[in-house]
Structure formats: structure tokens, C-alpha cells
Amino acid sequence: EAGVVQSPRYKIIEKKQPVAFWCNPISGHNTLYWYRQNLGQGPELLIRYENEEAVDDSQLPKDRFSAERLKGVDSTLKIQPAELGDSAVYLCASSQRGGNTEAFFGQGTRLTVV
Amino acid sequence: QKEVEQNSGPLSVPEGAIASLNCTYSDRGSQSFFWYRQYSGKSPELIMFIYSNGDKEDGRFTAQLNKASQYVSLLIRDSQPSDSATYLCAVEGGKLIFGQGTELSVKP
Numbered sequence: 108e109a110g111v112v113q114s115p116r117y118k119i120i121e122k123k124q125p126v127a128f129w130c131n132p133i134s135g136h137n138t139l140y141w142y143r144q145n146l147g148q149g150p151e152l153l154i155r156y157e158n159e160e161a162v163d164d165s166q167l168p169k170d171r172f173s174a175e176r177l178k179g180v181d182s183t184l185k186i187q188p189a190e191l192g193d194s195a196v197y198l199c200a201s202s203q204r205g206g207n208t209e210a211f212f213g214q215g216t217r218l219t220v221v
Numbered sequence: 222q223k224e225v226e227q228n229s230g231p232l233s234v235p236e237g238a239i240a241s242l243n244c245t246y247s248d249r250g251s252q253s254f255f256w257y258r259q260y261s262g263k264s265p266e267l268i269m270f271i272y273s274n275g276d277k278e279d280g281r282f283t284a285q286l287n288k289a290s291q292y293v294s295l296l297i298r299d300s301q302p303s304d305s306a307t308y309l310c311a312v313e314g315g316k317l318i319f320g321q322g323t324e325l326s327v328k329p
Contacts, residue, residue: 113263140317149309149319150265163316198264200317209255212319213263 109133111213113199119219125187128216132180132201139176140210141184144199150198156182189220224248225312227320235328240297242323244310247291251314254286254293259307259322269295300327 112131120126132139137158142150153172156172158179167174171190185220186193196217200210225246234240242256253272257265271277271284271293283296293312297304309324 132231142319147229149227152318153314169222190316202317208253209267209270210311211267215264 111199111201111211113136113213113216115198115216116214117217117219119191120221122191122220123187123188126189126218127186128184128197128199128218129182130182130213131195132182132199135203136201136211136215137179138202138208139182140198140200140208141174141182142200143217144196144198146193146195154182186218189218191220194218194220223320224318225310225320227308227310227323229321230324230328231326232323233326233328234300236300236302238300238327240300240304240325240327242297242308242325243309244293244295244312244320245291246312246318248294248312248314249288249291251291251312253313254282254284254303254320255311255313256282256295257309257311257319259309265309276324297325300325302327302329 139156141153144150154167154174156176174184187194198213198215199213202208227244256269258268259265269284271286277284281298287292305327307324309322310320
């Protein structure tokens, strides 16, 4: 069974440019998370989906970040415009259902904003 | 107060010793507790989960949960150099929240 797939693995962009990350969760997993992880820190939740519904986006900086999960499967996270402080690893994770089940992570996208 | 707190370390133990990693959480309604291991440059991988008070053992790993004290721990017996990594505590109470991680170094 394929795991959580993310692309791209690495991305370098100039500040003020847009960037998008893509995530394909494990088949059958209804819950999808986007996390941001800075060096030396734990993952910070940005948004959680249950199927196609964003049920928790309280930590998503909505002035520049947006996300979507069309048809409750793949998801895209976008930043526009990017700032230097957005440099981090963006992790996608999925689980079978919301709550009380383990989440599996993709390999992450390492974003560098210069 | 952070929702999930861990000692950032680094925690250094000799090979063969017991490593003890601790985590406290603030939400009393939390129901599920997870330990993830993260090697440098890699994504987190699940190593243990626990839902009920008490101990849960899996090989060299033992997770301990005390909901009254809002405390969860991970013990690694017979620590090996390959256990050197950052260990992340995660708590589920409607959303999965991570601590900042504890860096473990096992010295040969």
C-alpha cells in the first residue's frame, strides 16, 4: 500500500512569489492534516480536513495561505505571496478517521524562501 | 502554557541503558496519545500509541499514561545508537497536537 505522497520534495522561491504543495493521502483515509515544521520544533498544525471539509483551520494564516481538498482526496496548500519566515518543512499526514487513530506522514516539502 | 510540552534535551544515554522521555499536556479531554520518532531530515514515524491509563509495551518500548496527572512517557530499554533521533509526543483531543520534541542521543 502506498503511503502519503507529497510533491515537490524541495522548493526554492524568491520572496513575494507564490508556491503550492500537493498531497495524496493513503487510500481510504478521510482525515488529512497539513503541518509546518521549523528547524528544532515539533510540527505545527495548519489545517485539518475531514473528507472535503476543513474542520480546523484556526492556525492557518489566511491572509496568505489557502488550502483545498477537492473530492475529499488530494489536497493542495498554497502560499501567496511567500515571505522569508515561511521557510520550513510542510508536512502532510492522513488518518482513517478523525480522532483516536494514528496519523501517517508524507516525506514533506522543504521550502526555502530567499 | 503550551498544549503539549516536552523537555527539548538533548538527552544523552549510554548504549544499553534505559532512556526515559516525558510529555505533559493541558487538555484534560484528550483521548489518544502517540509517540513519533523523527530522524534528522526525515518525516515523523509512529512508534507507539496509548489510549488507556497504565503501561503499554511493544518490544523495547513502553508507553505510560497517567490521565489524572496529564502525563505520558516513553521508555526505551536497551537503548541502541540507532535509537538516536528526536521523539515527538502527540496528543489527540479533536485535533492532533505535537510537542516540540526531545532529542535523544545514544552513545556507543
